[in-house]
Amino acid sequence: MAIELAKKVLAWLKEHPNQHFKTRQIAMGVLAAWPEDFQEKRANPRFEDDTAFLVQIIAEISAQKERILKDPAVQIRSSPRPRVYMYVDEARREKPQAASETPGTATPEVAPEPMKTKHYSEHDLYPLLAQFVFSEWHVHTLRIDEKRSRNSKGAGGNHWLHADVVGLAMLDKEWETVVRQCVHAGTGHQSKIYSFEVKKALTGGNVRESFFQAVSNSSWAHEGYLVAAEVDMDKVGKELSMLSSLHGIGVLQLDVASPEESLVLLPARERQAVDWESANRIAAENPDFVTFLEAIHAYTTSGKLVSADWLMKG
Numbered sequence: 019m020a021i022e023l024a025k026k027v028l029a030w031l032k033e034h035p036n037q038h039f040k041t042r043q044i045a046m047g048v049l050a051a052w053p054e055d056f057q058e059k060r061a062n063p064r065f066e067d068d069t070a071f072l073v074q075i076i077a078e079i080s081a082q083k084e085r086i087l088k089d090p091a092v093q094i095r096s097s098p099r100p101r102v103y104m105y106v107d108e109a110r111r112e113k114p115q116a117a118s119e120t121p122g123t124a125t126p127e128v129a130p131e132p133m134k135t136k137h138y139s140e141h142d143l144y145p146l147l148a149q150f151v152f153s154e155w156h157v158h159t160l161r162i163d164e165k166r167s168r169n170s171k172g173a174g175g176n177h178w179l180h181a182d183v184v185g186l187a188m189l190d191k192e193w194e195t196v197v198r199q200c201v202h203a204g205t206g207h208q209s210k211i212y213s214f215e216v217k218k219a220l221t222g223g224n225v226r227e228s229f230f231q232a233v234s235n236s237s238w239a240h241e242g243y244l245v246a247a248e249v250d251m252d253k254v255g256k257e258l259s260m261l262s263s264l265h266g267i268g269v270l271q272l273d274v275a276s277p278e279e280s281l282v283l284l285p286a287r288e289r290q291a292v293d294w295e296s297a298n299r300i301a302a303e304n305p306d307f308v309t310f311l312e313a314i315h316a317y318t319t320s321g322k323l324v325s326a327d328w329l330m331k332g
Contacts (some may be wrong), residue, residue: 023078024085026052031059032090038095038102041153041278073149076278080153101279115245136245138274143153143216144183146277147245147270148329153278156184157212159329167304177302178234181242183329184310185212188317199235209317211292213239214270219248220258229261236267241286243268249283258284 026048034284048073049056056075065071068183079086086092086103090329104310144161151157153155164180213236217228230246230306238240251273258269268286273279300307309326 023048023075023146024082026055027082027086027103028089028092028105029307031103035105037106038104038118040102040276041074041076041079042276044103044266045072045079045249049075053079070086073234073277079168080278103300107254113277116166117207133166138218139215140182140216142270143218143245143247144306144330146272146280147183147214147216149277150270150272150280151185153183155187155212156208157187158323159183159185159212159214160306160313160326161329162304162306162310164304166306167203168302179300180304180307181213181232181235182216183214184239184307185209185214186314186317187322188323209314210241211239211314214236214245215243217244219250220244220246220254220269221250223254225254225257226261229258229265232267237265237289240289240292241268242266243270243286245272247274251283252263254289255283262287271303274327 022273027044030047030051030305032043035251046221056071060071062147065074082100083134087094091106093106095102106173119153142161148159151159162180164176167176167180189208215228215232217224220228228246232242232244236244244267246269249269261267261283262269266287266289268282269284271281271283273281297307297311301311313324314328316322
């Protein structure tokens with residue numbers, strides 16, 4: 019009988035005690051140990067190849083982090099990155115070894131070659147962002163294609179209007195019914211909405227323009243982020259910190275080789291409510307954003323995530 023993913027992870031870690039493993043290594047180990055349990059899922063045509071399937075399993079393991087950590091024998095180190103897990107055997111449990119100590123021998127990781135700047139585009143970063151925010155925050159993401167927008171305001175009227183990616187997190191999935199009913203009655207929100215502006219790199223020459231673009235097109239959401247694969251913090255760190263403090267936009271650096279090891283350099287400041295006037299301005303121009311709002315409405319009224327062209331979903 020197939021066992022759920024969290025139990026597979028625990029069983030695999032237990033078979034490899036007192037060693038540190040990245041999430042990618044665990045995913046590879048679990049797939050190798052229970053290949054028959056993943057055959058049906060792997061056959062889904064949305065996975066273009068084995069790498070895409072591995073990425074999905076990595077994201078699902080990351081989303082199961084809290085369940086995995088319910089076993090007191092499992093330790094985790096999340097900072098500094100990369101995140102590593104370790105199963106401590108009974109003999110060593112009497113004198114626990116922190117996961118931040120020198121790692122023992124671990125299964126070699128087979129990772130893709132890092133992408134070079136000239137070899138990838140901003141569009142290539144969207145699925146990597148989707149993987150990270152799904153694994154870390156269980157956010158379902160949707161691409162907003164500015165090319166599909168109307169231009170009712172004339173030339174330049176939609177300048178800095180659209181974020182690249184928007185996201186929906188369902189906060190109430192594990193809530194008790196009475197709590198969910200209170201939220202429905204208007205005493206809180208059961209979902210969180212994200213907006214992401216994506217760049218290949220943040221440099222001294224483009225950091226302010228990029229940041230204020232994110233302010234313009236992402237401040238309407240509960241949380242807005244400026245995302246980049248390359249961030250020279252020595253050159254732009256002070257400027258980013260100042261701007262983030264003033265405007266509440268967070269900064270996220272994507273790891274293009276291992277998206278699950280990406281870093282939130284500066285957390286976003288959460289808005290208590292969505293700026294629906296700004297959302298309406300975007301919806302009036304862009305059908306992708308309308309689809310996103312329809313998904314939000316469907317979830318808040320039915321509790322179900324409607325089918326849409328999500329970049330990453332469970």
